[in-house]
Amino acid sequence: MLDLVGARPRSADRVAFHRWAAELPLNQLVSLGGDAYALGPELLLLEMARWVDEVDLILLGHELCGGYRVDRSREEGIASAAPLTTVRAISRCVERNAGVAGVKRLRKVLPHIGEGAESPMETALALIVGLPMSQGGLGAPKPLLNYRLDPGRRWRAAAEKGHYRCDLYWPDRRVAVEYDGERAHTGALRISADARRRAALQAMGVTMVSVTRDQLYRPGDFQRLVKTLRQTLGLRSHARCADYPARQDRLRARVLGVDREAGDLSRLIRFG
Template identity: 40%
Template sequence: MKIVISHNSALEYWRSSTPPQQDSSCTAKARTLDRQQPSLAQIENLGLRQYGVLSEPVHVLARGSKARKPTGKAVHHTSIIELPEGALVGIATCGSGKLYVSSPELCFIQMAGQFTLPQLIELGFEFCGLYSLTDNDPRGFFPRHPLTSIEKLRKFSDRSGGLHGTKLAQRALRFVVPNAASPRETALTMLLCLPCALGGYGLDKPELNFRRNADRRNRRLSDKSFYRCDLCWPERKLAVEYDSDLHHTGSERIASDSRRRNALTSLGMTMLSVTKKQINNYTEFDRASRQIARHLGKRIQPRSKDFVSKQFELRAYLLGRTISPKSGYEGDAPQ
């Protein structure tokens, strides 16, 4: 029997701090679903906690048009169409059956059926970024390599026209930027770059954690062969750094940041910074955003009459989720 963990449970699996497990005997190209829906006893016997699936109800997927009645322990989803290639990832052999999980690409579309557009865009940043959200770390996230890419998500959605959530997923992908290293980088980018109708300032999308190579002269100045810029618009030679409270404090760190900024400035880059205090204060963030816009040669001209209310809606969602009450620490991208 094939049991497929899907939707919220698949998201929990991919957010697990345990390295994702895959069973080579279960082909990742499998896409045919069983018509038989697993019983609650079969689901409970899977030992899903070892795969990072801790919450109930457990979401499972099978083929058909009528699902079993949801319980507090399990939610059964059904699909009447054959899934696209790459929809399922095999993770274990359980007795005489196989355990699968929705791939990040399928999970993204499945969550589109439950998330708002800003939530789905944020999830796209996470899946294509260098971190995963977690409740098991005081920062609220842990670093890891990307689960997928915008190109993979786009190609998969193009083959998934019959799946619920595909259209919203395709719309969300227009606004996703890869390589964010933390939830705060995601929030900052969304606040700056989402269209005004969604509460952003409509700025051009930057490159996140952009690598700027140093020349020989600058290597002598700071002993570094390259630098990472949080948000960068290379064609404008503009870099915006997010300065968290903890990550950029202390005399040694301040001195290191100063050397780094000086080196990047000598390479012709304009360096701007946005602090946690600025992001949290609407007026200060508005000033910082308009300063960034001027350097990009862009005028912020929202046409929507409810622009400010949309801004506050977006801020309430993003900042309420990403502020760490313990430290505000943002962490480093995995190398």
């Protein structure tokens, strides 16, 4: 809870009071009614930076800047929702709150927070591919999420849609990575539509890599996927750190939510 008057009541079970080291921007608070306020999304990230590690902070940042919310009441576990903030707004919050605990960590991870993810699996893929090798990622440039590709006049005849969305996209490499979720990509009609979509994008000069759930969760399949992604994106194949395989395994376990050593806050961020 926030202590706005300086009295700082004694903490109780499930309630803790903290002092804010900088001027508190009231426009970054969310009214809960009456005299109750909650931290807005930017200040929430700044506060969470005190308690969670960098990977969890990036995961939370993707969700706040993305078009989904973790919702365990739904069968698929997520719900579509408008983004709560942007990377630019978070950056402004960081600059306004220099000196607040957690600001250094949030500033460090900010370049790795992406906008536009529409599911936790898209976020997981973005981190697996885009984080530095020192953190267990593949070291690719940060991808654009759900990037819109317009065929234009040249490729209009090959396209059956006015535009296409790519889960992860690198414009300079013209490479798209798509996550094929089990529920969204089943049945003959869906398979046929995916094939036509792939053909249209290939005609536009886009190289597509499809990623399945098994490729992410099964270690052997994952390593074959890594090899394909490295070749397609033109990435360095050897890490400078000797324990890179262990770092890669830890990152994959954390972003997929199968890390047995993850704390309660990590589980809350990943699963709600």
